[in-house]
Structure formats: C-alpha cells, structure tokens
Amino acid sequence: MTHATFDAPQPDRAFDAPESDRAFDAPTVIRTKRDGGALSDAAIDWVIDAYTHGRIADAQMSALLMAIFLRGMSGAEITRWTAAMIASGERFDFGDLRRDGTPLALVDKHSTGGVGDKITIPLVPVVMACGGSVPQAAGRGLGHTGGTLDKLESIAGFTAELSEDRIRQQLRDIGAAVFAAGELAPADRKIYALRDVTATTESLPLIASSVMSKKIAEGTRALVLDTKVGAGAFLKTEAESRELARTMVELGAAHGVATRAVLTDMNTPLGRAVGNAVEVAESLEVLAGGGPDDVVELTLTLAREMLDAAGLDAVDPAQTLRDGTAMDQFRRLVAAQGGDLAKPLPLGAHTETVSATRGGTMGDIDAMAVGLAVWRLGAGRSEPGQRVQFGAGLRIHRRPGEPVAAGAPLFTLYTDTPQRLGAALAELDGGWTVGDHPPPARPLIIDRITSRSRA
Numbered sequence: 382m383t384h385a386t387f388d389a390p391q392p393d394r395a396f397d398a399p400e401s402d403r404a405f406d407a408p409t410v411i412r413t414k415r416d417g418g419a420l421s422d423a424a425i426d427w428v429i430d431a432y433t434h435g436r437i438a439d440a441q442m443s444a445l446l447m448a449i450f451l452r453g454m455s456g457a458e459i460t461r462w463t464a465a466m467i468a469s470g471e472r473f474d475f476g477d478l479r480r481d482g483t484p485l486a487l488v489d490k491h492s493t494g495g496v497g498d499k500i501t502i503p504l505v506p507v508v509m510a511c512g513g514s515v516p517q518a519a520g521r522g523l524g525h526t527g528g529t530l531d532k533l534e535s536i537a538g539f540t541a542e543l544s545e546d547r548i549r550q551q552l553r554d555i556g557a558a559v560f561a562a563g564e565l566a567p568a569d570r571k572i573y574a575l576r577d578v579t580a581t582t583e584s585l586p587l588i589a590s591s592v593m594s595k596k597i598a599e600g601t602r603a604l605v606l607d608t609k610v611g612a613g614a615f616l617k618t619e620a621e622s623r624e625l626a627r628t629m630v631e632l633g634a635a636h637g638v639a640t641r642a643v644l645t646d647m648n649t650p651l652g653r654a655v656g657n658a659v660e661v662a663e664s665l666e667v668l669a670g671g672g673p674d675d676v677v678e679l680t681l682t683l684a685r686e687m688l689d690a691a692g693l694d695a696v697d698p699a700q701t702l703r704d705g706t707a708m709d710q711f712r713r714l715v716a717a718q719g720g721d722l723a724k725p726l727p728l729g730a731h732t733e734t735v736s737a738t739r740g741g742t743m744g745d746i747d748a749m750a751v752g753l754a755v756w757r758l759g760a761g762r763s764e765p766g767q768r769v770q771f772g773a774g775l776r777i778h779r780r781p782g783e784p785v786a787a788g789a790p791l792f793t794l795y796t797d798t799p800q801r802l803g804a805a806l807a808e809l810d811g812g813w814t815v816g817d818h819p820p821p822a823r824p825l826i827i828d829r830i831t832s833r834s835r836a
C-alpha cells in the first residue's frame with residue numbers, strides 16, 4: 382500500500398440519492414475492486430452513503446468488503462473511505478466544555494483488538510483521576526477479540542446508549558463517558574457488524590478506517606492507539622501492524638486529532654481472565670492496586686501516553702491505583718451510566734477445567750486459540766446482533782514462565798451453555814504447552830509511533 386497525502390477530504394454530505402444512484406451501481410464498484418482497480422472518491426462517497434441508508438444490500442457490501450480484504454486499498458482510498466464514514470453521521474465537539482473555568486483536557490485511547498484486552502476499564506478511571514477527560518466511543522466484540530461495551534454491560538444496569546447531552550454532562554461532571562457510537566459514523570456500525578460475520582475483519586484499510594472514523598467523530602482532541610502485534614492481533618506481522626499504526630496516526634493528524642500509537646505484544650492473552658464479566662472482575666483487582674503485572678504495565682504505559690498527549694503530567698498514574706482514587710473514579714463512571722457494582726458479576730454456571738498432564742514450566746499461550754475458545758463459549762457473536770453471554774469466559778491459572786505441577790489446573794472455562802464446552806476445548810487444544818524451560822521473554826511494549834517519527 383502506498384501512502385498518498387493525508388489532507389482530510391470533505392465529501393459532500395448532501396448526497397442526492399436518485400442522482401448518485403444513477404451514476405453508480407454496486408456490481409460495478411464491486412467488480413472494480415475485485416479486479417484490483419482503485420475506487421474513485423465519488424464511488425467511495427456513494428457506496429458509504431448508499432449502504433448507510435439501506436440502498437445497497439448486505440450481500441453486496443459483503444462482496445465489496447471481501448474484495449477490499451483481498452485487494453487492499455491505496456492511502457488515498459483509505460483516506461476517502463474514512464472521511465466518508467465520518468460524514469455518514471454526526472461529529473461531536475466538546476471544545477466549549479469547562480471544569481472550574483478550564484477547558485477539558487480531552488484524550489482517548491483505542492485498541493486495534495486483542496484477547497483479554499480489558500485495558501480501557503482500569504485506564505479510563507486512572508486518566509480521570511489524573512485530570513484528563515475521556516469521551517470514549519467504544520466497540521463490541523469483533524471476531525475472536527472482545528469488546529469493551531460487551532464487558533461493561535455485564536455490570537448490572539450499565540448502559541452505553543448515551544445521548545449527546547448525557548455525554549456532555551458526564552464529561553463536565555465526572556470527566557468521562559464510555560458509549561456506543563450511536564449516530565457517530567453509523568456507516569462503521571453497519572460495516573463493523575458485517576465484517577464480524579463475514580471473515581473480513583483482518584484488513585488494514587478496514588481496521589484503520591473503522592477505528593479512526595469513530596475516534597475522529599467522537600470529539601477527542603488527542604488519541605493514543607494501542608496497536609496490537611502477534612498471534613492474537615488482527616494483523617499478524619510487526620511490519621503490518623506498524624503500517625496500520627502509521628496509517629491511523631496520519632489519518633488522525635489530517636483531521637486535527639493529535640494521534641500517536643504504541644505497538645504492543647498480543648501473542649499471549651493479557652492478564653489471567655478472558656471473556657466479559659471475568660475481565661471486569663480482573664479490572665477491579667487492578668483498580669484495587671493488584672492484578673496481573675502485564676495488565677498494570679500496559680494500563681500505566683497508555684495512561685502516561687494519554688496524559689502526555691493531553692499536556693497533563695502533574696499526577697503519577699501509578700499513585701492513583703495505590704491510593705484508590707482511580708477506583709473512586711470507576712465507581713463514579715459506572716454509577717453515572719446506571720451500573721450497580723454491588724450486584725455480583727455473572728459467571729457461567731457450566732465449567733470445565735484443563736489440567737497439566739506433566740510438571741514443568743508453562744510455555745507460550747496462543748492468544749488466538751484462547752480468543753476463539755472464549756468466542757465458542759458464547760462471549761462473542763456468530764450472527765449480527767446476537768446477544769453475548771456475559772458470564773462466558775476463561776481463567777488462566779498459569780501464565781507463561783510460571784511453574785506447573787503435574788495435575789495442576791491450567792485453565793477454567795465458563796459458559797451458560799454446556800454444549801459449547803466441547804468446541805471451546807477443541808479451540809484451546811494445541812494452543813499451550815508445558816515444557817522444561819520458560820518460553821523466550823518478549824517485551825510487552827514494542828515501540829511508539831508518532832506523526833513526526835514517520836520516515
């Protein structure tokens with residue numbers, strides 16, 4: 382893929398359906414991309430608008446997404462596709478909001494999708510406790526990866542369906558709102574749901590445009606992108622992930638959002654819990670000053686990047702986990718969105734435990750195998766709009782490098798549907814080892830990419 386210039390284009394929002402539908406038709410657009418051609422700006426504007434408004438069938442959009450998946454897009458096409466997705470809905474602006482007479486330091490983070498990636502849950506309250514304000518349009522599960530909204534909705538009463546007024550009020554009063562994108566980039570909402578069930582998630586242009594259309598429209602001033610690398614990431618090689626990070630950073634800059642990316646390892650799941658409510662439970666441990674080291678390290682790394690991007694450096698984010706101020710902020714956020722942390726988190730009633738057949742040292746745990754196992758348990762979707770099981774998930778009892786005794790439990794699986802256990806166990810099979818030596822150490826934080834660091 383070549384990078385063209387990233388000047389933000391301004392597609393015409395007032396599409397005239399009959400005129401534009403006379404100029405284009407879906408089969409021709411699909412064929413152009415299928416045969417390796419480039420889509421014109423006008424064709425991209427038309428296709429996004431027509432699909433958003435139901436004038437292109439899901440079957441046709443699925444074919445186009447598969448053609449994009451197979452053929453890719455140029456930098457110019459990605460830029461236009463992203464701009465058209467932003468133009469499909471509203472764009473929030475919170476620049477007028479003040480707290481104690483001071484403009485809000487608006488900053489957000491987004492992950493390109495991982496396994497056990499619950500980082501938003503402890504991160505947002507840490508940043509709130511350090512004085513930042515986080516307007517976060519979050520997503521649902523995609524493919525083998527979990528979604529922040531599915532996790533947070535496992536808290537009794539929690540709602541992510543917030544009006545713009547309510548988001549503004551929360552930002553002013555408590556400094557954060559985590560919400561479903563709603564009328565922000567509605568084209569992404571439809572395309573995201575279609576990608577989830579048509580095996581078209583793992584595409585650089587589709588990931589970059591999906592992430593950045595929501596993030597540019599949500600009204601943040603600064604953005605940190607946690608770009609995953611490895612077996613459990615959508616893009617497997619470091620080179621592809623770097624390219625994705627650079628593409629998103631340039632898209633953000635072109636639209637006036639100060640964007641930087643951190644490349645992080647996603648070969649092994651993050652932490653010891655993967656699923657919906659089990660990840661909330663682990664996040665609460667982190668907010669209480671404990672939790673797995675890798676989850677704490679990534680939370681604090683991203684918090685420091687966010688605070689730096691927002692020009693806030695007075696408070697040490699680690700202190701907010703030690704002194705309970707981040708936990709206080711999480712309680713305020715959950716309460717503001719109707720959640721009740723006093724109610725127990727759900728846990729699937731049917732369980733299966735995988736135990737070690739020999740003693741030794743836990744080897745690598747394949748994030749993709751775990752992600753697929755948890756998806757099979759019911760934590761994700763196989764049809765658009767399907768309800769996820771909040772109690773579905775998996776606990777990892779031994780992390781890579783930890784000692785294992787013969788017969789010791791390694792994983793516990795949870796689901797509400799016992800018939801799902803067999804398929805989940807099959808996904809997990811071969812995704813872990815116990816050996817005589819620890820696996821090679823891999824850094825969690827691989828690199829940072831900023832607009833200026835681009836060659």
Ligand code: URA
Pocket residue numbers: 492493494520523587588589591592595
């Ligand atoms: N997150 C998104 O919002 N979109 C993707 O395509 C992947 C991760």
